[in-house]
Structure formats: structure tokens, C-alpha cells
Amino acid sequence: xxxxxxxxxxxxxxxxxxxxxxxxxxxxxxxxxxxxxxxxxxxxxxxxxxxxxxxxxxxxxxxxxxxxxxxxxxxxxxxxxxxxxxxxxxxxxxxxxxxxxxxxxxxxxxxxxxxxxxxxxxxxxxxxxxxxxxxxxxxxxxxxxxxxxxxxxxxxxxxxxxxxxxxxxxxxxxxxxxxxxxxxxxxxxxxxxxxxxxxxxxxxxxxxxxxxxxxxxxxxxxxxxxxxxxxxxxxxxxxxxxxxxxxxxxxxxxxxxxxxxxxxxxxxxxxxxxxxxxxxxxxxxxxxxxxxxxxxxxxxxxxxxxxxxxxxxxxxxxxxxxxxxxxxxxxxxxxxxxxxxxxxxxxxxxxxxxxxxxxxxxxxxxxxxxxxxxxxxxxxxxxxxxxxxxxxxxxxxxxxxxxxxxxxxxxxxxxxxxxxxxxxxxxxxxxxxxxxxxxxxxxxxxxxxxxxx
Amino acid sequence: xxxxxxxxxxxxxxxxxxxxxxxxxxxxxxxxxxxxxxxxxxxxxxxxxxxxxxxxxxxxxxxxxxxxxxxxxxxxxxxxxxxxxxxxxxxxxxxxxxxxxxxxxxxxxxxxxxxxxxxxxxxxxxxxxxxxxxxxxxxxxxxxxxxxxxxxxxxxxxxxxxxxxxxxxxxxxxxxxxxxxxxxxxxxxxxxxxxxxxxxxxxxxxxxxxxxxxxxxxxxxxxxxxxxxxxxxxxxxxxxxxxxxxxxxxxxxxxxxxxxxxxxxxxxxxxxxxxxxxxxxxxxxxxxxxxxxxxxxxxxxxxxxxxxxxxxxxxxxxxxxxxxxxxxxxxxxxxxxxxxxxxxxxxxxxxxxxxxxxxxxxxxxxxxxxxxxxxxxxxxxxxxxxxxxxxxxxxxxxxxxxxxxxxxxxxxxxx
Numbered sequence: 001x002x003x004x005x006x007x008x009x010x011x012x013x014x015x016x017x018x019x020x021x022x023x024x025x026x027x028x029x030x031x032x033x034x035x036x037x038x039x040x041x042x043x044x045x046x047x048x049x050x051x052x053x054x055x056x057x058x059x060x061x062x063x064x065x066x067x068x069x070x071x072x073x074x075x076x077x078x079x080x081x082x083x084x085x086x087x088x089x090x091x092x093x094x095x096x097x098x099x100x101x102x103x104x105x106x107x108x109x110x111x112x113x114x115x116x117x118x119x120x121x122x123x124x125x126x127x128x129x130x131x132x133x134x135x136x137x138x139x140x141x142x143x144x145x146x147x148x149x150x151x152x153x154x155x156x157x158x159x160x161x162x163x164x165x166x167x168x169x170x171x172x173x174x175x176x177x178x179x180x181x182x183x184x185x186x187x188x189x190x191x192x193x194x195x196x197x198x199x200x201x202x203x204x205x206x207x208x209x210x211x212x213x214x215x216x217x218x219x220x221x222x223x224x225x226x227x228x229x230x231x232x233x234x235x236x237x238x239x240x241x242x243x244x245x246x247x248x249x250x251x252x253x254x255x256x257x258x259x260x261x262x263x264x265x266x267x268x269x270x271x272x273x274x275x276x277x278x279x280x281x282x283x284x285x286x287x288x289x290x291x292x293x294x295x296x297x298x299x300x301x302x303x304x305x306x307x308x309x310x311x312x313x314x315x316x317x318x319x320x321x322x323x324x325x326x327x328x329x330x331x332x333x334x335x336x337x338x339x340x341x342x343x344x345x346x347x348x349x350x351x352x353x354x355x356x357x358x359x360x361x362x363x364x365x366x367x368x369x370x371x372x373x374x375x376x377x378x379x380x381x382x383x384x385x386x387x388x389x390x391x392x393x394x395x396x397x398x399x400x401x402x403x404x405x406x407x408x409x410x411x412x413x414x415x416x417x418x419x420x421x422x423x424x425x426x427x428x429x430x431x432x433x434x435x436x437x438x439x440x441x442x443x444x445x446x447x448x449x450x451x452x453x
Numbered sequence: 454x455x456x457x458x459x460x461x462x463x464x465x466x467x468x469x470x471x472x473x474x475x476x477x478x479x480x481x482x483x484x485x486x487x488x489x490x491x492x493x494x495x496x497x498x499x500x501x502x503x504x505x506x507x508x509x510x511x512x513x514x515x516x517x518x519x520x521x522x523x524x525x526x527x528x529x530x531x532x533x534x535x536x537x538x539x540x541x542x543x544x545x546x547x548x549x550x551x552x553x554x555x556x557x558x559x560x561x562x563x564x565x566x567x568x569x570x571x572x573x574x575x576x577x578x579x580x581x582x583x584x585x586x587x588x589x590x591x592x593x594x595x596x597x598x599x600x601x602x603x604x605x606x607x608x609x610x611x612x613x614x615x616x617x618x619x620x621x622x623x624x625x626x627x628x629x630x631x632x633x634x635x636x637x638x639x640x641x642x643x644x645x646x647x648x649x650x651x652x653x654x655x656x657x658x659x660x661x662x663x664x665x666x667x668x669x670x671x672x673x674x675x676x677x678x679x680x681x682x683x684x685x686x687x688x689x690x691x692x693x694x695x696x697x698x699x700x701x702x703x704x705x706x707x708x709x710x711x712x713x714x715x716x717x718x719x720x721x722x723x724x725x726x727x728x729x730x731x732x733x734x735x736x737x738x739x740x741x742x743x744x745x746x747x748x749x750x751x752x753x754x755x756x757x758x759x760x761x762x763x764x765x766x767x768x769x770x771x772x773x774x775x776x777x778x779x780x781x782x783x784x785x786x787x788x789x790x791x792x793x794x795x796x797x798x799x800x801x802x803x804x805x806x807x808x809x810x811x812x813x814x815x816x817x818x819x820x821x822x823x824x825x826x827x828x829x830x831x832x833x834x835x836x837x838x839x840x841x842x843x844x845x846x847x848x849x850x851x852x853x854x855x856x857x858x859x860x861x862x863x864x865x866x867x868x
Contacts, residue, residue: 052486055808093742094733101731101797104804121808153744157769161701161747166597263698265593297519298535307527310586313594335593364535371538371557378488379812 034387034397035225041239042213045232046387046397047225050380056221057121057380059388060134064116064209066185068244073205075155075189076197080143080205081111082151087142088133096133103129109137113187114246115392116209121381124222128231131217135235138210145199152194159188162446163262167333170268170432173260173444178272178327178428183250186446211241218388221380248324253428259441260432267339267433271330271346273424278321278393284369285418288410290319290328291365291372292357293349298364300349305332311342317350323393328424339437343429350424357415369407466654466816468832471663475675476647479666480820480830482654484813490561490655491813492662493553494572495821498643500547500619501757502680509623510631510639512545513588517636518552518571519543520580525570527580537563540814545621547608548713548757549825555814558656562665565653569669572644581633589629592622599865600767603694603703607863610692611707615685617756646670648678652821655813682758685709689859699867701747702770704777706784706860710762713755713826717851721762723798723843724790724851725751728764728783731798732791736783740766746776751784757826762857770867784857788849795845802840807833 034048069077086093100107100120107120107130118134162169176184217236219228252274262268276282294301294317305315312334319328330350334342357365377383377400390397430444431437466482473479499511520527534541534554541554541564552571556564595601605620612618623631651666686709711718728751730737736749746768754761764784766776809815810833823831831839 052488053811055811094738097730098797101801104800104807106801106805106808122804123807150742150744154741154747157701157747160769161767163698164599164700265596266590296535296541298531303528303531306587307531308583310583311590313587313591333594333597334590338590364532368535368538371540 035229036391036397037229039212039233039236041236042211042215042242043236043239044216044391045229046216046218046384046391047223047228048220048383048387049223049225050221050383053222053380054123055121055380056124056127056219056223057384058119058127058130058134058217058219059381059384060118060138060215060217061115061388061392062138062210062215063114063244063246065112065114066187066189067114067182067246068209069182069185069193073193073197073201074185075194076201076205077116077209078111078189079148079151079155079194079197080202081109081116083143083147083202084137084141084206084210085109086147086151087144089136089140090142092142093147096137099133100130105130119381119385121221127219127223127228128235131232131235135239139236139239141206141210143199143203143206148197148199148202152197155189155194156191159191159194162188166262166264166266166268166432169262169446170260170270170430173258173432173446174270174272174430176446177256177258177430177444178253180251182247209244211243212236212239213242214245215243216388216391218384218391220383220387248322250322250325252325252327254426256428257438257441258428258430258444259436259438260430260444262432262434264433265335266333267336267431267437269332269334269339269343269346269429269431269437271343271350271427271429272327273350273422273427275319275326275328275422276321276418277324277326279323280321280326282414282418282421283321283326284406285410285414286319286321286326286328286422287369288362288365288407289353289357289415289418290317291369292353292361293317294330295365295368295372301330301346304349305342305345309341309345311338311345315342315346336433336435339431339433343431343437347424347427350427354416354419357412362410362412362415366407366410370404466833468830469659470830473646473667473671475671475673476645477666477670477673478650478824479663480650480652480824481657481659481662482816482820483657483659484655484816487655487813488557489555489813490558490653490657491553491555491817492561492565492568492651492653492657493551493817493821494568494649494651495825496550496644496649497548497678497680497825498648499545499549500621500623501616502643503616503619503639506627507631507635507639508620508627509588510636511550512621512623513584513628513631514636514640515543515545515550515552516584516588517576517581518574520584521575521577522570522573523575530567530571533563533567537567539564547617547619547621549822551818551821553814553817561653561657562661565662565665566669569666573673574640576633576637576640578633581636585628585631588622589625592625592628595622599696599699599701600703602696603705603863603865606692606694606865607705607707607861610863611687611761611861612685612759613687615683615759616681617685617759642676643678645676645678646673647675650821650824652817652824654816654820680757682712685759686859687861689861691862691864693864693866695866695868697868699865701767702773702867703865704766704773704780705863706764706780707761707863708857708860710753710760710855711755711851712758712760714758715755715760717854718753718755718760719839720843720848720851721753721855723795723802723840724787724848725753725762726798726802727790727794728787731801732794734783736764736766736780739779739783740776745772745779749776749780762855764860773864773866787857788845788852790845790848792845795843795848799840799843803837806836806840810836
């Protein structure tokens with residue numbers, strides 16, 4: 001049991017798990033040496049050598065995830081991704097898994113919100129093997145019809161078990177209500193769509209999305225860039241075509257109250273309001289303000305809600321900046337008799353930023369943001385994924401110095417301009433628990449997950 | 454079978470140890486090329502060291518370490534952690550309590566100063582009353598997690614009559630009844646310098662680290678801090694629990710097995726990995742891959758002087774019997790092992806360890822926890838050698854001493 005974070009101890013354990021660590025603002029940074037090259041087939045390759053380490057990591061991502069599922073097939077992309085890992089280039093799932101293990105590659109494959117990712121970490125001598133296996137999966141999957149039923153069975157269990165986890169239940173319900181389509185699709189898929197999905201649907205999904213043009217392969221670690229790029233050109237030479245195009249702009253629901261009835265011990269509170277998109281001039285001011293509100297143990301939400309009042313164990317906010325829309329998502333979990341006060345203190349703190357950030361608080365927040373922006377860039381896997389995410393949003397990869405400079409520009413004026421543009425007065429709130437917390441809350445069920453659009 | 458990758462590159466860190474006159478052990482692995490450092494206190498105290506009326510005090514005290522010292526208020530600690538941009542946290546288990554921070558090298562000294570100060574807390578009464586509310590919320594949070602709930606009940610039952618089953622969180626009743634003075638007595642009894650280790654890894658100055666430890670901790674008075682570590686072998690049995698509104702069924706099997714000190718632990722940990730997914734007979738391939746349940750696993754849980762081998766699954770209540778039968782089959786002939794499955798599983802385990810220990814935070818955790826468990830340090834190369842030495846024969850011998858039988862079974866079902 002940690003003072004800050006809690007971890008569910010017995011969950012499925014088939015994911016890539018590497019330790020996170022941090023780099024900070026006063027480290028002597030090397031200028032980023034990331035090399036970006038777009039291959040003839042449209043695949044973008046990013047390579048960054050980190051010669052002081054002994055491992056290397058890769059991340060191949062293609063536009064996909066629930067955002068690019070066809071209507072009536074929500075969850076089909078996840079199912080297809082799992083099917084792709086269950087056999088490729090003439091070998092089955094167990095043999096594929098063995099080849100990764102024999103080469104000492106810690107790997108993970110998954111479909112998320114806007115992409116399907118293939119990641120791994122290993123010693124440099126195994127990188128070519130790992131990339132070869134990834135090439136087999138994306139270019140030559142077996143897509144065996146006989147595997148579809150068992151994948152469906154696990155996905156259906158995942159959906160029907162949502163109420164066993166109140167925090168997940170609340171998150172999914174919030175996303176369903178807060179965003180316009182297709183951004184409101186459940187990450188677990190829709191029950192009716194999954195049940196109707198077929199092997200033919202998986203093949204069509206693979207044909208449509210698993211294409212090089214629009215995809216990105218990012219490598220970081222102890223490698224020689226020209227050798228790696230040459231290997232990649234060979235391995236992915238026969239890959240052809242253009243993948244999916246992501247929708248960009250979601251509409252957010254303002255000023256709504258939602259309620260999910262649940263017999264849970266704790267009331268779950270999820271709150272969202274619009275904030276700066278990734279490409280906005282206000283982006284880094286938004287990030288700094290979020291650190292003021294929710295950075296580590298010194299954030300205002302933690303200090304005011306937990307430290308000074310003891311209202312809950314978990315309280316935090318995040319700034320989520322998609323390319324063309326952004327929002328702040330705040331969360332607290334607390335027992336029913338403290339829930340109303342918790343929500344009141346949270347909204348008061350979110351609403352009193354303008355003109356209240358002291359010079360000391362601003363410096364602390366900027367120092368921490370610089371630290372967390374580069375946090376984890378110490379390890380090859382996070383460096384590879386961070387470079388990929390930069391490219392995903394901006395179509396280029398900035399050096400750490402460029403990002404630091406953007407953070408350094410945030411001053412009191414920038415914060416006031418951000419707060420004047422994006423106000424928590426537009427927040428929507430969802431609560432889950434035995435009783436509604438707010439009057440006139442609209443009662444919500446997981447209809448999207450269970451079938452109806 | 455293809456040739457396995459050679460992943461046994463030797464570690465680059467320089468290992469150092471020092472013991473203060475009061476018994477505080479200082480460990481460090483210096484890697485001048487690392488970009489960060491990590492430092493932490495590893496205290497050999499946890500819920501198993503609590504008297505019944507203190508249930509939950511170890512974990513509650515872990516929270517109170519952040520709530521003020523004679524030199525710093527609670528907010529001073531919070532803001533100093535922010536000012537030095539530390540990635541700091543703490544955790545409590547049945548066996549130990551750990552406080553740590555990851556940091557850039559230039560702030561190492563301030564992080565060490567802060568940690569050493571935090572470990573002599575004021576235990577202010579007002580802060581104590583406030584934090585008690587947070588702990589009660591944390592208990593409520595875990596009640597909303599069925600897999601955790603079952604795990605707690607299983608530990609409690611399996612170790613009935615043995616302190617290793619004490620709940621880390623305690624109960625609403627025990628926490629509500631706990632006084633500040635109870636906590637202070639526990640602190641005085643357990644947080645003595647000869648019952649803890651200060652460990653660091655990464656880019657830091659060893660001599661300055663030792664000098665600062667001497668200056669900051671040299672005055673802490675030693676005292677005897679004992680722990681009884683008997684073996685524990687409960688009989689086979691079945692415990693069925695139920696909760697209303699549950700959607701999934703949860704199942705855990707436990708039987709006595711190797712402790713943190715038993716040499717068989719490497720063989721049995723590799724066996725657990727084999728039984729989970731390392732062979733086609735494994736739980737993942739037979740139960741999850743086929744869609745019968747959502748998750749299925751085997752695990753060795755090593756404790757101080759005792760331990761358990763565990764099997765578990767989670768899935769639809771309607772399929773529970775089928776999944777349960779398969780899980781028991783998985784563990785039925787554990788000594789029948791394919792050589793190539795074993796080699797691959799070892800390679801995977803070593804690869805994960807090397808990747809984990811490449812960065813200072815991972816390395817510091819491994820150094821501190823392994824010293825706490827066995828009173829000696831192990832280098833990464835030694836850890837790799839321990840896994841490399843596992844053979845089909847060594848697994849079979851481990852199973853002779855710690856067979857997979859006499860399961861106690863725990864079920865959590867919808868009401």
C-alpha cells in the first residue's frame with residue numbers, strides 16, 4: 001500500500017512492464033539526436049541512439065483503435081489486434097510468443113484510443129529478430145477464423161465485469177456521456193458489435209488499417225542508426241498502402257450532471273472541462289496549471305482535499321491535450337458522507353487559479369513539469385514512445401531543449417490568458433455510487449458498451 | 454530450438470557497503486554514467502510485526518512519515534519534494550516498509566537529507582487524526598476491488614495462527630481504535646537503525662552519501678528488533694466467500710512453499726512462470742487463450758521464513774468449474790518439463806531482470822529488498838547466475854521439498 005498510488009495486485013500479467021524513471025531540468029542534456037526518415041512506402045522511421053545504455057526499444061504504431069472502428073464494429077479493432085498476435089508467417093501464437101522469449105525480448109501489443117501499437121525492449125543483438133516478428137504480424141498475419149470465438153469470449157467477460165471495478169465503470173460512463181461520437185466509444189468495445197464480429201470483419205479491418213503510409217516506427221537505445229534503418233528498409237520493403245485517417249475534433253458536453261447507480265463503498269467523482277489542445281498556444285500554460293493543481297503531493301487538490309481535510313485517498317486531475325481538442329479530467333473517490341464536501345472543495349480549487357499562483361508556486365510547477373516531460377526519457381522504451389507521440393501530434397520530433405523553452409515561457413500572464421479562455425465553469429460531472437450527488441443528475445447506464453449506439 | 458539470445462552482459466555499477474556504529478547498513482551501487490540516482494530506506498517491519506491491537510499501524514505510520522518532523526512541517530516536506538522534483542513514494546507490505554526517491558544527481562544530497570529527516574517523525578496528534586480519515590478511505594477503496602478483497606481474505610485464512618497473514622491495511626475497527634501513542638510505541642520498537650538499510654544506486658558520490666548518513670543517522674539509538682519466522686503448513690481446505698452484485702468469480706489456490714531464504718525459490722519461481730505461460734500446458738494457453746476465463750496464473754509468494762505457491766483465476770461464474778479443473782490439471786504434474794520450454798522461460802526471466810535493473814530506481818529496489826531478505830547483497834550478475842542455474846532436475850528437487858499439494862482453495866462468488 002503506497003502513500004500515493006494504489007495497485008491492484010492480481011491482474012492479468014501479460015503486458016510489457018518496464019520501470020519508469022526520470023530526467024530532470026538540470027541534467028546536462030544532449031541535444032536530441034533523433035533521426036527521422038520516411039520510407040518509400042510511407043512508413044515514418046524515428047531512430048535515436050542512447051549509447052550509454054545497453055538495451056534498445058521499439059514502438060511501431062498504426063492509426064487505429066476504437067476511433068477507427070467502423071460503425072457497428074466497435075471493438076473489432078481490438079479483436080483484430082489480438083488475432084494478429086495469434087499467428088503470422090505460418091507460425092502459431094505459442095511459437096510466436098516463444099520466438100520473442102528466446103531472443104530475450106520483453107514485448108507488448110495492444111489497441112488503444114487512436115492507435116494499434118507493437119512495443120518491445122531487448123539487447124541490441126535481438127532488435128532485428130523483434131522487428132522481424134513485428135513485420136510478420138503486421139504484414140503477414142494468419143487471421144485464423146478459428147481463434148475468433150475465444151478472443152470474443154474474453155472480450156465479453158471484460159465488458160460484463162466492468163461493474164466489479166467502480167473506478168473503471170465511472171470512467172467509461174463519463175467518456176460515453178462527455179464526448180461526441182466517435183470519441184465516446186468505449187475502449188473495451190461494444191458487446192453487440194463484438195458478438196456480431198467475424199473473421200471476415202477482422203480481415204477487412206487488417207486490410208484497411210495495417211498499412212505503412214501513416215504508421216510510425218520509433219527506435220531508441222544502444223544502436224547504430226544507419227544499420228537499424230537499413231534493417232527496417234529490408235524488413236518492411238514489401239509493405240504497401242495507406243492506413244486510416246483519424247478524426248480530429250470532439251465536441252464536449254458543457255455543464256451536465258450524470259449519475260450511475262452502484263452499490264460501491266466509495267462514491268466515484270469524475271469531472272471534465274475543456275482545455276488547451278496540443279497545438280494550442282495555451283498548451284504549456286495548461287500543463288503548468290495542471291501541475292499547480294495536481295503535481296505529486298504538492299498539488300493544490302492533494303493538499304486541500306486530502307492533506308488539510310482528510311476527505312479521500314485518491315484525488316487528482318490530468319490535462320489531456322489531443323491534437324485539436326483538450327480537456328481537464330479530475331477524479332476523486334470517497335465514501336458517501338464525504339462526497340459532497342469533496343466535490344465542493346475540488347471545484348473551488350479548480351475555479352480559483354486566476355491571479356492566485358505565486359512566483360514560488362509557478363517555479364515549482366515549471367521545474368516539475370520539465371522533470372515530468374522528460375521523465376522516463378531515461379529508459380529506451382519511454383524515449384521511443386515519447387518520440388513517436390511527438391511525431392503523432394506534430395509530425396516532427398522536438399529536442400528536450402525546445403520543449404523546455406516552451407515551458408520556460410509560461411509566466412503569470414500566460415496562465416491568466418489560459419484561465420480566461422478555458423474555464424471550469426463549463427465542467428460536466430459524473431458521480432457513481434448509491435445515491436446521486438447533484439440534483440437533476442441524468443441517470444446513466446453503460447448502454448454504449450452493451451449494444452445500443 | 455533456436456539459439457537463445459545472450460543477455461548476460463555484466464553489470465557496470467561499482468558495489469559498496471558500510472555499516473554505521475549503530476548498525477545502520479548502507480549500500481550503494483555507483484554508476485557514474487547514469488543520468489539519475491535513486492535512494493531509499495528499507496525497513497524490516499510490516500504488518501506481520503504488529504500486535505493484534507495495532508493492526509494496520511505499519512501502513513498508517515508510512516503515511517505519517519510524510520506529515521512532519523521536528524525540523525519540517527507536513528507542507529515543508531511536501532514542497533521540498535516538489536522543489537527538488539523528486540519521484541518519491543513509499544509502500545508497506547506484510548514484510549517491509551520502503552521510502553524512496555528518484556532524483557537528478559544534483560539534488561541527491563537534499564533527497565537524502567529529507568528522507569533521513571522524515572524517518573524521525575513528530576507524529577503530531579492533529580496530523581494523526583487527519584490522516585486516520587485518509588486511511589479509512591483507503592480501506593474503502595480496496596473493498597471496491599474484488600480481487601484484492603479475496604487476496605486479503607486468503608492470506609488471513611492461510612496464515613491463521615501466524616503473523617504473516619496480518620492485513621497491511623488493518624480494519625475500520627482497528628484503525629479507528631489506534632492512538633497516536635500506540636503508533637509511537639510501534640515506531641520506537643521497529644524503526645531502530647539496526648533494523649533498516651539505506652540504499653542508493655546510480656550517479657551519486659559514495660563517500661558523501663556515507664558521511665551524510667553518519668551525520669544524519671549516526672545518533673539514532675539501536676535496540677533489539679526481533680521477528681519470529683516459523684514455517685507454516687495449513688491443511689487443505691475450501692473457503693467460499695460471496696458478495697452481492699458481483700459479475701465475475703475469483704479463485705485462488707495456495708499451498709506452503711519456499712521462503713525468501715530457501716534456495717529452491719529460483720526453481721519454483723521459474724516453475725510458476727512455466728505454469729503460467731511458459732509451456733503449452735500453462736494456465737494462460739489452456740484457460741485464457743481458449744476464452745474460458747479472463748485471467749489465470751501461477752505465482753510463488755516468498756515471505757520471511759515461509760512462503761506459498763499460488764494459482765489463481767478470474768472469469769464468468771458459469772465457467773468457473775471448467776476453468777478450475779483445468780487450473781488443477783496445469784499444476785498436476787509440475788515436474789514434467791520440456792527442456793526447451795525451460796530454457797526459454799529462463800531467458801525471458803533474465804531479460805526482464807536486466808531491463809528492470811538497467812536504471813537506478815530498479816537497481817536500488819533490488820539491492821535494498823534482497824539485503825533485507827537475506828542480509829547480503831547480490832549483484833545483477835549473481836542474480837542472473839541464480840536463474841541460469843535452474844534445471845529440470847533442480848525443479849524436481851524443489852518439488853520434493855515443496856510439493857504442489859494440500860491446496861487451500863478460496864472462492865469469491867456472486868451472492
